[in-house]
Amino acid sequence: MSADNGCLDDPIPDFSRQRVDVDGVVKTVYVSGRGPAVVLMPEMPGISPDVLRLARWVRDAGFTVHVPSLFGVDGAWPTAEGGQTIVRRACVSAEFRAFAGGGTSPVTAWLRGLARQAHAACGGVGVGAIGLCFTGNFALTMTLEPAVVAPVLGHPSLPLDDPAGLELDDEDARAVRARVTRDGLKVLAYRFEGDRWCTGQRFAAYRDLLGDAFDGRVLPDGAANTSPPPFFRDVVETPHSVVTAHLVDEEGHPTVRARDEILAFLAERLGTRG
Secondary structure, eight states: OOTTTOOOOOOOTTSEEEEEEETTEEEEEEEEESSSEEEEOOBTTBSOHHHHHHHHHHHHTTOEEEEEOOSSOTTOOOOHHHHHHHHHHHHHOTTOOOSTTOOSOTHHHHHHHHHHHHHHHHOSSOEEEEEEGGGTTHHHHGGGSTTEEEEEEESOOOSTTOTTOOSOOHHHHHHHHHHHHHHTOOEEEEEETTOSSSOHHHHHHHHHHHGGGEEEEEEOGGGSOSSOOHIIIIIIOSSOOTTTTTOOOSTTOHHHHHHHHHHHHHHHHHOOOO
């Protein structure tokens, strides 16, 4: 339990905890469900209860969801103080390129390996990839792995200091554009209109790179949950996390419609099996 707000952490009882080795680098991945594989990457400050809620929705829609632990405390409620510490650590980590000029984050190579392994284990036509916030653009970079056929970019926030940046080096940007064009991929993305971490400039840059393959959808700020966890209230400060912390779980709500659009996109691109 988080001492400052009384909200419970999530013990993650309904996922298997696997240690996944990609080229000698081992990370924990939480896996649940059956059907085609979907890699759901956490947002800052980690695999929160809201990220796990989304993972369960993906699982219950007929997929095998894989949630890699990349930073933070798994299952922890996002506090302001703890979240800021995690952000600072990630920003200086060799695995991430949080600022402009850093190019593609090295951790995406490991994530592509996870997608390969998940595809081999689950079968089907390919793998879905959902990135959120700090990992938002990783879903696009993962298309450099041929198994990834359904990328979803949730409020991609890197680089933090360049509103129009895409967290890709030039070579990877060219390779991503070539893959998307060659295989007819679609890239689904979401942001809130007034999000200062994922701006309209960033979505414009994605469209410049990908053309009509980029489907960027923008929700009004008034649709955001007004009582998010402390990290999002006090640190993020603006409407940001469309299908996690700022989702309003009410039938017909714009954020719930966004969630349902993502699930429909995965089903269209990957198929499901009962």
